[in-house]
Amino acid sequence: MSETSKLRVYVPPHPLIQNWLTLSREASTPTPLFRTAMKELGRWLTYEAIREWLPVQQVTVNTPLAPCEGTMVRSDVPLAIVPVLRAGLALLDGMQEVLPASSVYHFGMVRDEETLEAHCYLNKLPERFPNNTHVVISEPMLATGGTMTETMAQLTKRGIAIERVRVVSVVAAPPALQRLNEAYPGLVVYTATIDPAIDDRGFIVPGLGDAGDRTFGT
Numbered sequence: 001m002s003e004t005s006k007l008r009v010y011v012p013p014h015p016l017i018q019n020w021l022t023l024s025r026e027a028s029t030p031t032p033l034f035r036t037a038m039k040e041l042g043r044w045l046t047y048e049a050i051r052e053w054l055p056v057q058q059v060t061v062n063t064p065l066a067p068c069e070g071t072m073v074r075s076d077v078p079l080a081i082v083p084v085l086r087a088g089l090a091l092l093d094g095m096q097e098v099l100p101a102s103s104v105y106h107f108g109m110v111r112d113e114e115t116l117e118a119h120c121y122l123n124k125l126p127e128r129f130p131n132n133t134h135v136v137i138s139e140p141m142l143a144t145g146g147t148m149t150e151t152m153a154q155l156t157k158r159g160i161a162i163e164r165v166r167v168v169s170v171v172a173a174p175p176a177l178q179r180l181n182e183a184y185p186g187l188v189v190y191t192a193t194i195d196p197a198i199d200d201r202g203f204i205v206p207g208l209g210d211a212g213d214r215t216f217g218t
Helices: 015-025 031-049 089-098 146-157 174-183 211-216
Strands: 008-010 056-062 067-073 079-085 107-111 118-123 134-138 165-172 188-194
Touching (some): 015 188, 031 134, 031 188, 079 089, 107 146, 134 146, 174 188
Parallel strands (some): 165 188
Antiparallel strands (some): 056 067
16 A cells, blocks of 8 residues: 555644643533634644645736735635534534635434444435535544544545545544544544544543533533
């Protein structure tokens, strides 16, 4: 397997990402502050994920003094955010601030607490995405990899090429990354950290607990 056909995982060394990650890990962080941390992580991780990936074009503009060459994001290339419900909504506000022109397609997955297998309960993906659509997936926790594997299966079935996908996560664990590498080599993941393990309940350790429960105070 070549380097380009392997899963690529980036952990940006940005101090703001590490600051908000640390606040989100702390068990005593209150729900309002945890939501803020998730929003900020969504913002900064997306900012890093779309670097050198977002399609751009060269243009000429007229300054008050003279014509000038510049670069702009291409408006003819569709951008989509797919938040994996429920926890994926925690990152959405920050992601939309970075990608305000993006469409949002909700995809709901629930995990069986005994088998740890994920099942879809809501699918708002289109039957076919517009040509050349670039997709950013919002999924805070990559633990076993079951949810993300199913999400990718649904996207590729609808015409999305792996190179047009970026996964934005907060905490990833080796079992999920290994599973994704086997199923979708070439996929690119941006995460705030890679933790060493998952426990027998499928929770990432040390992790940050249940991102959905902590975001919504349930």
